[in-house]
Amino acid sequence: MNGVHDLGGSDGHGPINPEPNEPVFHEEWEKRVFGMFLPVAATGAFNLDEFRHAIERMGAPSYLNTSYYEHWLHAFETLLVEKGTLSAEELAARRAQIAQETH
Amino acid sequence: MASSAHTRPLSDIEIRVKALESLLVEKGLVDQAAVDALIDKYEHKVGPRNGAKVVARAWVDPEYKARLLAHGTEAIEELGFSGMQGEDMVVVENTADVHNVLVCTLCSCYPWPTLGLPPVWYKSAPYRSRVVIEPRGVLKEFGLELPEATEVRVWDSTSEVRYMVLPERPAGTEHLSEDELAALVTRDAMIGVTKVSK
Known part of the structure; x- marks a missing residue:
C-alpha cells in the first residue's frame, strides 16, 4: 500500500542533522514504549505486521510531525482498542487520573 | 529514574x-x-561494539571474511551475536571501487544484534527520502565525498533481510591488534555513511 511512510524519493524533508553522541533513548517514556513492545506482542495481542500497519495508517501530518516512539505509542493505543484489549474509555479515565495525581 | x-x-x-x-x-x-x-x-548490552568486533575479525581473518560475505547470519552468530531483527543478515563489502550504504525507506529496519537500535536520523524522513535518489549528496552531509568513479549501492532493508556494511580497513593499520581495530569501527561506517579512519 502506498502511503506517507513510503518516503523513498520524496522531496522537501530538509537536512539530515545527525546528532553527535546520540543516546539510545532521549526520554524515559521512550524506554517504556520500546520495552513494552515485545512482551505485549508475545501475549498475542497483536503481531509485528499489524503494529507496522497501524503506524502506516496514521495520517500524513501526524506521521511526519511526531517522533518515532510516538508512532509506536499510537500503534499500541490503536491496536489494543481495536482488538478490545483496552477500551478508549478506560484509557481516557486512567490518563485523567494520572494527570490529576502528578499535577 | x-x-x-x-x-x-x-x-x-x-x-x-x-x-x-x-x-x-x-x-x-x-x-x-x-x-x-x-x-x-x-x-x-547490544550495540555497535558488537558489529565492530565482526568487522575487525573479518579484517584480520580472510576465511572469516569469506564466510561473513557468503553467509552473514551464521558468521555473525559465530561471534555470539544473533536474534531479533538480525535473523537474516546480508553483509556488503566496501572497497576502493564500490561504496555501500543502508536505509529503510519504509520505516526503521536495522540489524539490531550487531548495531543495536538505530539513531533518530536513520528513522527520519530526510534520510529515508533522499539517500535513495541522491546518495552522494547525503553522504556529503556526513562529511564523506566519494570519487566520481566509485560506484554507490544503496540497500533498502526489509522486515526480513537486514544489511550491514563491512567497511574498508584503513591504510596504515597493519600493526594494530584485532581489539585495536575494533575500536576504530564506528556505527556510521557500518551503515555506510562514513568510512573508518585511523
Whole structure:
C-alpha cells in the first residue's frame, strides 16, 4: 500500500542533522514504549505486521510531525482498542487520573 | 529514574505512556521487570561494539571474511551475536571501487544484534527520502565525498533481510591488534555513511 511512510524519493524533508553522541533513548517514556513492545506482542495481542500497519495508517501530518516512539505509542493505543484489549474509555479515565495525581 | 519526574507536571505523552503501561500491567499483559530487562539490554548490552568486533575479525581473518560475505547470519552468530531483527543478515563489502550504504525507506529496519537500535536520523524522513535518489549528496552531509568513479549501492532493508556494511580497513593499520581495530569501527561506517579512519 502506498502511503506517507513510503518516503523513498520524496522531496522537501530538509537536512539530515545527525546528532553527535546520540543516546539510545532521549526520554524515559521512550524506554517504556520500546520495552513494552515485545512482551505485549508475545501475549498475542497483536503481531509485528499489524503494529507496522497501524503506524502506516496514521495520517500524513501526524506521521511526519511526531517522533518515532510516538508512532509506536499510537500503534499500541490503536491496536489494543481495536482488538478490545483496552477500551478508549478506560484509557481516557486512567490518563485523567494520572494527570490529576502528578499535577 | 529521572529526578525531574517529581519536579514538573508530566507531559501529555508521558501521561499516555503511564496510562497504557499501568493498564497493561493490571491486565497481566506486561511484567515491568521484563520491560526493565529489555530496556537495559538494548541501552547497555547490544550495540555497535558488537558489529565492530565482526568487522575487525573479518579484517584480520580472510576465511572469516569469506564466510561473513557468503553467509552473514551464521558468521555473525559465530561471534555470539544473533536474534531479533538480525535473523537474516546480508553483509556488503566496501572497497576502493564500490561504496555501500543502508536505509529503510519504509520505516526503521536495522540489524539490531550487531548495531543495536538505530539513531533518530536513520528513522527520519530526510534520510529515508533522499539517500535513495541522491546518495552522494547525503553522504556529503556526513562529511564523506566519494570519487566520481566509485560506484554507490544503496540497500533498502526489509522486515526480513537486514544489511550491514563491512567497511574498508584503513591504510596504515597493519600493526594494530584485532581489539585495536575494533575500536576504530564506528556505527556510521557500518551503515555506510562514513568510512573508518585511523
